[in-house]
Amino acid sequence: MGLTSSDVVDTAMALQIKQAGELILKDLNEFKELLREKAFQHKNTICMGRSHGVHAEPTSFGLRFALWYEETKRNIERLKQATKRISIGKISGAVGTFSNIPPEIEEIALKKLGLKPEPVATQVVQRDRHAEFLSTLALIAGMVEKIAVEIRHLQRTEVLEAEEPFTKGQKGSSAMPHKRNPVGCENLSGLSRLVRSNAFASFENIALWHDRDISHSSVERIIIPDNCILVDYMLNRLYGIIKDLVVYPERMLKNMELSYGLYNSQRVLLALVEKGLTREEAYKITQSNAMRSWQEGVPFMNLLLKDEEVRKYLTEDEIKSIFDLNYYTRNLDYIYERVFRD
Amino acid sequence: MGLTSSDVVDTAMALQIKQAGELILKDLNEFKELLREKAFQHKNTICMGRSHGVHAEPTSFGLRFALWYEETKRNIERLKQATKRISIGKISGAVGTFSNIPPEIEEIALKKLGLKPEPVATQVVQRDRHAEFLSTLALIAGMVEKIAVEIRHLQRTEVLEAEEPFTKGQKGSSAMPHKRNPVGCENLSGLSRLVRSNAFASFENIALWHDRDISHSSVERIIIPDNCILVDYMLNRLYGIIKDLVVYPERMLKNMELSYGLYNSQRVLLALVEKGLTREEAYKITQSNAMRSWQEGVPFMNLLLKDEEVRKYLTEDEIKSIFDLNYYTRNLDYIYERVFRD
Amino acid sequence: MGLTSSDVVDTAMALQIKQAGELILKDLNEFKELLREKAFQHKNTICMGRSHGVHAEPTSFGLRFALWYEETKRNIERLKQATKRISIGKISGAVGTFSNIPPEIEEIALKKLGLKPEPVATQVVQRDRHAEFLSTLALIAGMVEKIAVEIRHLQRTEVLEAEEPFTKGQKGSSAMPHKRNPVGCENLSGLSRLVRSNAFASFENIALWHDRDISHSSVERIIIPDNCILVDYMLNRLYGIIKDLVVYPERMLKNMELSYGLYNSQRVLLALVEKGLTREEAYKITQSNAMRSWQEGVPFMNLLLKDEEVRKYLTEDEIKSIFDLNYYTRNLDYIYERVFRD
């Protein structure tokens, strides 16, 4: 019979990858539900938004989970599409011409296996399919890294707004209770590099010689199982970390004080302009108070409340309302509705 | 007004990438139609199929184009999906909370621009979108490389079954008419490495710090325009090469003689078994003739026709029918129907 | 005359790369001297050492510069070796056999140009040389990234132990004086990704077909000038950042308080054991104070000073000497001697 070994190998591999894809899809769906839950749980937990590592404006801690929820949705969509395009078997002989095997065999066998046939094959299923699948896994690993890096930042001694759940192995350092290291997230950061570089190797497998050379095989024997197993592991480990993430809302508020409310300077300036000052005058007043606040380490609001020039234009209530944190979260419902309506 | 510079930059970039995506989509569609045409033009051009660079079984030269046609279809599908997921603007302020800009502005502005909003943003549109787009371009570049490598193989002096069209610059080497080099395809092979490695850089841009750091920017200023321009260039250059590809069907037939018809040995063996020989006997006869054919450089069929033992079981017509090339292409219609029915 | 175009191109390219290598070597040497200066300037600036982003033990801020000094030395050594191995010309004709050009020409010409000949060439200088040179540049870019990431961490609002010098362009944000972003270091972080991925592309250029195919050329036209220019730019930009780096030693001391001196818990335990307690007893006492310190946010030393049980064994002076920061830097001279003796 005209079945070639690559008919068997490639079809079996497609089956395995399809199953791995479905497993990882399940991981992603479970993770997505966890993120939804966390997004609502922390919707009203106010924390500082940061750009360039520097305080920007207040935001909601729940939004971070919503962000990851949305990215998980995209990765689910991508993985479904990539898994569909890799669920491809091939039983068409030495150079894909059905020379010694009738097409009906392929039709019947693949149908039973739940695979589609490679519409036109060489000796093998085409390798752009595998490269796409593996780079989709690398995108998922990239998301894991992004979340892991966020938590590592939050767990810094100087920030300490959140911590990985403590595992039993870390119990021993009870004489150094401050020394809880985000080793889970660091591990995930590293693994994402690995998943990524494995994916890169797969792109070189696309351009095989003529009807196939077997150079792709030694690469795939390592990178395909490794990346499937790694991404499954990573999503499960991350699930555990997010599920029991220790969150410190009071520290979030305390950290916000480190920029003395200076993120409101533009709002102060606009309020003064609205009261009739020229932009130049308003800027001068705002800036001098802002500078003093930063240099002396005093809350910006307090300086404004005490500044006679400012008080000519703004009442205590007006000043306080400028510093009202609720201002920054008043459009949260809009965003949540957009993300979670499905 | 609360528009941040990244609102402008990211939205403008999305517009440009969307347009680039559509341009490349047009390239792919045109290339696809060219491949369809070539697939039918060369449907009955018989050539040797090769695995490991070594003769395997006869096939149709047109099938090669059908193979690329099918891969182009996949890449069109992928590019559509990736372009859709990158056509995302963002006008939601410093940390994506619409703190100083009403959501309506984003809705109206992005609608006018033909973009969807980032459902939940930080200061920026999320970078997994860009990594996906760029790795989709790398998949397209991988296909270009695959085709380029095939043509480079076919243009070898020892193979010479096809050649890139001669450009005017190559006219000068008329004193060395054998020296037509596949420099276009070599150029494309190199560029695909570049597109690929640029794509790799984009995966490291996913995990930005908190609401954004600007490390991605210096990378994207180079890799996004470069990869869009490169892939557009590559598809257009490849189009020209395939359109006027010089094909030598006689040389294809001549090259087939280099393996003396030995790819039929299994068919000979089966024919002998059908006539009543044991598998061992059939194998012994087949193998001794095959070995002699290879060592002496004589057509396998001729040896069989003259072998008395063989002729006890197989008539001249039977032997010749085993070596009929049409055997290998009898399922071509089935494959073409499967590929081109849409 | 039998000079081929690749004789000219490869020799000219070797000259340019050699000059670029020497330029970058000059950059590295200047950077090294700056680091030496900074290492001594900040030798006695005490700051917190951190592992996993979490406070570990006090260290010297100057040591950070010494660390980079040492890595710069390694990179100088590597770049010298790689530049030597790429300073290779080739004037030996179409397939490197001196078929139409006498070896003397190569000897004389390359000597004049300050290049060594490729001892045995194909049509081209061998491409492992270029891959080595480019990955050496990627190692240098990796060092730049490491330094840039350190500064980005130190410039976080919550840490703020150091800041990039303020450029004039940042003047405008004087109404938001806290918003000084480490955009230079972020830029450098991004560029290092680019230098790295460009280097990766060069490894695929090693295995050219037979005596050469020209696939490497389209890659090299981009990655070689880009990486040379980028690394020169990066080192110069980093030089400016390090030269005028704003350092806040008081904040370093203040940040140290965030872990309440708990990094001394092991030393406390050992002191108690030395006084005759069993390890279990000592551990229990140490741990209960450490836990209380962490949970209540009180300096560990203060608790110990007030703990009657502890005071049975340790005097005030003994306790205070355990918390003496000089303990952690007593071997600095040893390290500095090791690093800077040359």
Next chain:
Amino acid sequence: MGLTSSDVVDTAMALQIKQAGELILKDLNEFKELLREKAFQHKNTICMGRSHGVHAEPTSFGLRFALWYEETKRNIERLKQATKRISIGKISGAVGTFSNIPPEIEEIALKKLGLKPEPVATQVVQRDRHAEFLSTLALIAGMVEKIAVEIRHLQRTEVLEAEEPFTKGQKGSSAMPHKRNPVGCENLSGLSRLVRSNAFASFENIALWHDRDISHSSVERIIIPDNCILVDYMLNRLYGIIKDLVVYPERMLKNMELSYGLYNSQRVLLALVEKGLTREEAYKITQSNAMRSWQEGVPFMNLLLKDEEVRKYLTEDEIKSIFDLNYYTRNLDYIYERVFRD
């Protein structure tokens, strides 16, 4: 005692890598000697040199081995340098300050282990050392790929100038004696992709946070042992292939006929010019014969011998001497002397 776990881990790892480096160095030295032997064995085996996959000029098959010999020498030099720079232990405590361990311990211990100390460490040995070592292995893998690709080309049915030794497993295909596939070299081509992409991952390990984060660890546990084992395996497998490589010198000569001696056209032209023709006249005569030779598939020399116009200027002996293959190898001794004098 103040030994940290990373003191142990990094020092143990340095020991292992040093040993692996020495093992691979041994592989390279043995391989180098084999290549020297092969270079002399095939010094006078004439074959066609090819650029762009197209016939260029005759060369010596032995030169190919000399080429690889020279690259092996470079890789030996690189590996020695990289191994020296990675043979670095570290026993200096939590943040490299010898806070709880005296420097003497490090000195004594590392001396015993044959390692140098990290002159200034953080918690760990610096990771540029590992990235350099792994990219040096990738350069070695690049050389293996280059050799493997060459043999795969030579083993093509249409070329068949050399073949991998037949392994026992391939015995079974005796009924298809033409079907000897270069699966060893294809395997090596694939593995080089893997070694390369593993090396890429190591560059992202350089920029650890502050005194270390442990993200590098999960990557290194895979890429360091994998790449060491893979490169050792690759060199040994390649050794076996080169040692028993089957070479077909007659086929080399036969393949040369495929370009009909047209590579001599320039020499013909020059000979005519020397006899007094203008360059234009000489070019016209040469070109018309060259074109006819190519189009009709007739040896160029035969046409010249019969061309009355040519024969006015060149005698039979003169024409034949132009086509003398020895012309192309007359500088071989010069090259061999340059390569093998050490």
